[in-house]
Amino acid sequence: MKKSYRIIVLAKQVPDTRNVGKDAMKADGTVNRAVLPAIFNPEDLNALEQALRIKDRFPGSHITMLTMGPPRAAEIIREGLYRGADDGYLLTDRAFAGSDTLATSYALSRAILKIGDFDLILAGRQAIDGDTAQVGPQVAEKLKIAQVSYAEEILEIKKEKVTVKRRLEKGVEIVEAPTPLLITVTGSAPACRPRNAKLIMKYKRATTLSERQGISEDYISIYNDRPFLNLPEWNVTDIDADPAQLGLSGSPTKVKKIENVVFQAKEAKVLQDSDADINWLMKELITNHTLG
Amino acid sequence: MANFFTDNPDLKFHLNHPLMKKIVELKERNFEDKDKFDYAPVDFEDTMDSYEKVLDVIGEICGEIIAPNAEDIDREGPHVENDRVVYAKGTEENLDAIRKAGLMGITLPRKYGGLNFSIVPYTMAADMVSRADAAFVNIWGLQDCAETIHEFADEEQKEKYLPRFCNGETGSMALTEPDAGSDLQSVMLKATYDEEKKQWYLNGVKRFITNGDGDISLVLARSEEGTKDGRGLSMFVYDNKAHKAIKVRRIEHKLGIIGSPTCELVYRNVPAELVGSRRMGLIRYVMSLMNGARLGIAAQSVGIAEAAWREALEYAKERKQFGKAIIEFPAVYEMLSVMKAKLDGARSLLYETSRFVDMYKAYFHISNERSLEKEERQEMKKYQLLADAYTPLAKGLASEVCNRIAYDSLQIHGGSGFMKDYPIERIYRDARITSIYEGTTQLQVVAALTGLAKGTYLKQIREYEDTPLKPELHTYRRTLITMTEEFEQALMKVQETEDKEFVDFHGRRLIEMAGNIIMGYLLLLDTNRESRFWKSLEVFLRNARSENKANAAFIAASGLSDMGRFKQDEVGEEE
DSSP states (O other), rough: SSSOOOOEEOOEEEGGGGGOTTTOTTTTBBBBBSSOEEEEOOOHHHHHHHHHHHHHHHHTOOEEEEEEEEEGGGGHHHHHHTTTTEEEEEOGGGGGGGGOOOHHHHHHHHHHHHHHEEEEEEEEEETTOOOOOHHHHHHHHHHHEEEEEEEEEEEETTTTTTEEEEEEEEEEEEEEEEEEEEEEEOSSSSOOOOOOHHHHHHHTTTTTTTTTTTOOGGGGTHHHHGGGBOOEOOTTTTTOGGGGSSSTHHHHHHHOOOOOOOOOOHHHHHHHOHHHHHEEEEEEEHHSSOOO | OTTTTTHHHHHHHHTTOOTTHHHHHHTTTTTTGGGGGGTOOHHHHHHHHHHHHHHHHHHHHHHIHHHHHHHHHHHOEEETTTTTOOOOHHHHHHHHHHHHHHHHHHHHHSTTOOOOOOOHHHHHHHHHHHOOOOTHHHHHTHHHHHHHHHHHHHHHHHHHHHHHHHHTTTTEOOBBBBSSSOOGGOOOEEEEEEEETTTTEEEEEEEEETTTTTEEEEEEEEEEEOSGGGGGGEEEEEHHHHHHOOOOEEEEOOOOOOTTEEEEEEEEEEEEEEEETOOOIIIIIHHHHHHHHHHHHHHHHHHHHHHHHHHHHHHHHOOETEEEEEEGSSHHHHHHHHHHHHHHHHHHHHHHHHHHHHHHHHHHHHHHHSOOOHHHHHHHHHHHHHHHHHHHHHHHHHHHHHHHHHHHHHHHHHHHHHSOOOOOOOOHHHHHHGGTSSSOHHHHHHHHHHHHHHHHHHHHHHHTSSSSSOGGHHHHHHHHHHHHHHHHHHHHHHTTTTTTHHHHHHHHHHHHHHHHHHHHHHHHHHHHHGGGHHHHHHHOOOOOOOOHHHHHHHHOOOOOHHHHSSSSOOOOOOO
């Protein structure tokens, strides 16, 4: 049995869509991030907790946080460090702006290749701002590694095999998968542990170079004395990425229209994976203009 | 996200008291740890920032984990299985969160794995945890035992036990016995030294021991055979995690703080280590342990009072009768404002006491490392006197205020408050113990009378009186000066009889008068720093003034013959 594991946790800073007001969307159909508080995507915290539990069991394990976003998303790395992650990288570049899931997973996969060796990648099932649940699986595809989605608990890790409990609509499924492996974790997994007092004090000044612009001179010297306070920022060049596959140009997804939908369905219908049911569904969706 | 630190600005206000600069500098010894530990602060501002950030975590754990678990823990309670305590499920969850957040050993030095926080932020944590769950705070707060080991044990014991506290092991202090409650001099648990094995062994029974099955236990035992008083008692540390040699005979069924296991323990040849010197157990170490515990109960009282007041406020705003919210009725809004004023006064007294203890303890620990300069010795003496005088005052008054606020909060809830449907019913039951354990209010009064006799309170009152104030606040100072004069007259009348029983007879009245003046001044100084305390100051002084007048009138009309009038007549002898 291997004594320790290298784990990368993918995490995203998201607007807190759990308390959405009337200004939450802009006229162009994108999320108005300015009015919503930025938080750690909830299911990414579940993923982080799974990573920390592996580190509890195998103390030499190493957890790297990886996030992509504007400069302030460095907060996600700090939140990880406060709970027991070992280091982290922020992908930030104007060229990333407007990336859809395809472009985002491309950028993340490039960064992961640059980070190098890993046994596990853990990510939340989906982010609460987009709810696509695509980024994790797409990263696995781009890295050509196996993936397990909807994980609720990592039951066992052996040298080249991981046993995972998946939480599905009608029950649980226990699966085995080879490492290196990407796992997306659902919100029904255990909540993340609280921040640790010593780690908060240790990392509270951990910042990226761009965050440090204009801070008080008093504390500049500690960045030399305590190198772990320097959070690395990577841009497109750093991760050796093709700009054409990033941002708006790399994103085939186009938002056509955003509508405020109030759910009115009074009954639910469960469909089987039979041709008859799928035909019924297609007709239904065409009739109510969801498709076409 | 509920956070008990950020939703209560009074905590941050008390944290940022001007004396904190001095306290932090003493506690951090010119920030000498900064090159040794990556989490040590580099200067005063950095320390305060760390205090705030850690208190924010504690506030979050209180709001998100401990408070939501309180009701289930109260219903489930701990139980005994194979002579061992099993906590309620929620208690285990709370402990797990506290351990992962690294919130044990908060005040211990970094070299043992502690956070090296001063008493003020530690008390603030206790304040919040108590608001969340008054039962759980007892288990968490027994990290006080580590402070006693830190103060009096030898280096080998410190290195053995202190890191374990910091890693989340729990403590207990085994003092009381069936026949030794308030009167600890009567402790009988026997400690015998086996010369061959070079080992102490404990035999006997302890009763009413909070968290009695905790991992590391401090035990008061009679080491000197044939003695009968406090001078025959020594302090021992017993490693329950390693030996599991005690038996938990039962857990008491209690009115409140049900989640906190109160144990009866049986010791049969239980190995233990002597702490410090023989015969000093009660005289020196327990006194120190008790002072820490009393400050803890003062914090618990303030936290419970905070919870009770918030429940009352919320209910009074929501509950409608006769076509309007009940908070609009004078009888209700007056109750709420008096509750808030007394809560603010008690909290201010709690943190003033914590600062005095901080100053004294910081000098005490420095004096163990090097000899103090003359000025430092004087300061240490000054703050030791203040800490000794303010601790029983804070414990006694805050616990009474807590009970009063819990009573009034339940009253505001009306019939609903009497039912199990609202948290106030549990809070009310939990409040009741605060004025009983770690010394009843009556015993706190006795301890406080020493401070009164030494003139410690009056000297400090003069210091408050001389503090420069904003002009608009002078009128309140005049009120407090009048109250002080009235108090001195009453005190003189009692003292000039030179009758010990007469002093004890009026003890509570005198201490309450002094306490009202001190809390009045503290609220005045708080208002001087931040005007939002004005309302509490105003309401507090109105009440305090009339309470003091009543007590003054009672004393003025009292003479030595009173004691005969108040004694119960002999009841017919039983056959």
